[in-house]
Amino acid sequence: PPELVPDSLHRLPVHPLWQSPLTIPGGTRQSPINIQWRDSVYDPFLKPLKISYDPTTCLHIWNNGYSFLVEFDDSADRSIIVGGPLENQYRLKQFHFHWGAINEWGSEHTVDSKFYPAELHLVHWNAVVYPTFEEAVMEGNGLAVIGVFLKLGAHHEGLQTLVDALPAVKHKDTVIEFDVFDPSCLIPSCPDYWTYAGSLTTPPLTESVTWIIKKKPIEVDENQLEAFRMLLFTSDGEEEKRMVDNFRPLQPLMNRTVRSSFQ
Numbered sequence: 213p214p215e216l217v218p219d220s221l222h223r224l225p226v227h228p229l230w231q232s233p234l235t236i237p238g239g240t241r242q243s244p245i246n247i248q249w250r251d252s253v254y255d256p257f258l259k260p261l262k263i264s265y266d267p268t269t270c271l272h273i274w275n276n277g278y279s280f281l282v283e284f285d286d287s288a289d290r291s292i293i294v295g296g297p298l299e300n301q302y303r304l305k306q307f308h309f310h311w312g313a314i315n316e317w318g319s320e321h322t323v324d325s326k327f328y329p330a331e332l333h334l335v336h337w338n339a340v341v342y343p344t345f346e347e348a349v350m351e352g353n354g355l356a357v358i359g360v361f362l363k364l365g366a367h368h369e370g371l372q373t374l375v376d377a378l379p380a381v382k383h384k385d386t387v388i389e390f391d392v393f394d395p396s397c398l399i400p401s402c403p404d405y406w407t408y409a410g411s412l413t414t415p416p417l418t419e420s421v422t423w424i425i426k427k428k429p430i431e432v433d434e435n436q437l438e439a440f441r442m443l444l445f446t447s448d449g450e451e452e453k454r455m456v457d458n459f460r461p462l463q464p465l466m467n468r469t470v471r472s473s474f475q
């Protein structure tokens with residue numbers, strides 16, 4: 213419920229990464245948004261999303277002072293997605309999460325105004341059309357991000373290997389090698405998703421993302437969520453600020469329709 217949402221949402225977040233304005237002047241397709249289930253439109257022409265990741269393309273985990281990113285070798289078409297709403301295949305670049313200080317909020321997207329405690333984003337770029345990720349970030353069909361909601365429940369075996377590595381990236385600008393991980397273990401097997409045209413939810417907030425939001429959440433346990441909350445926004449030696457509530461406020465839907473791959 214909105215009254216539960218941290219008042220920080222009503223104050224501009226102070227995190228340095230947000231020094232740029234929280235709203236993009238003239239933005240018409242900003243993210244995240246609330247997904248009103250009954251307003252989403254079933255599109256029978258949407259294809260199943262095809263995910264093929266090579267676990268050996270995993271490189272390292274990096275605390276960038278906003279989230280922790282697991283980055284991949286995207287120098288060839290080894291970890292890709294194709295199909296769904298996409299016209300081209302897209303290469304996996306990194307995945308990261310957004311989460312709250314408490315289990316009542318933390319996700320960026322909401323479903324019927326309900327927050328989940330966390331949300332996973334798998335960021336892919338259109339290497340068929342654009343020569344670099346940096347260029348793709350600036351183009352309307354440049355990126356495709358798969359969003360997966362995390363809900364409090366059973367222990368998640370696959371996530372635990374990632375959680376075990378987090379203490380090594382507690383501080384901003386720390387990196388740890390992470391050389392074999394298959395992120396498809398974090399994606400629900402249920403094929404159902406919503407899709408809409410949106411933006412990055414962090415600077416540069418460019419309107420270049422085809423969002424693919426999985427309908428089914430994955431379950432993680434309290435200890436695993438707490439491990440996220442032990443990370444710090446701050447560098448070693450600075451006054452510690454816990455890395456929590458690193459999600460952008462909801463943005464206006466404006467003239468957009470959310471399509472569903474399911475009836």
Ligand SMILES: NS(=O)(=O)c1c(F)c(F)c(-n2cc(CC3CCCCC3)nn2)c(F)c1F
Nearest residue numbers: 333335346349355357411412413414415416
């Ligand atoms: N929440 S999100 O919308 O899924 C999301 C994304 F889609 C992103 F692409 C990034 N992103 C930001 C950069 C810096 C680049 C630095 C060079 C210029 C382009 C941005 N790398 N990846 C990101 F941080 C993020 F949170």
Ligand SMILES: [Zn+2]
Nearest residue numbers: 308310333413
């Ligand atoms: Zn994100």
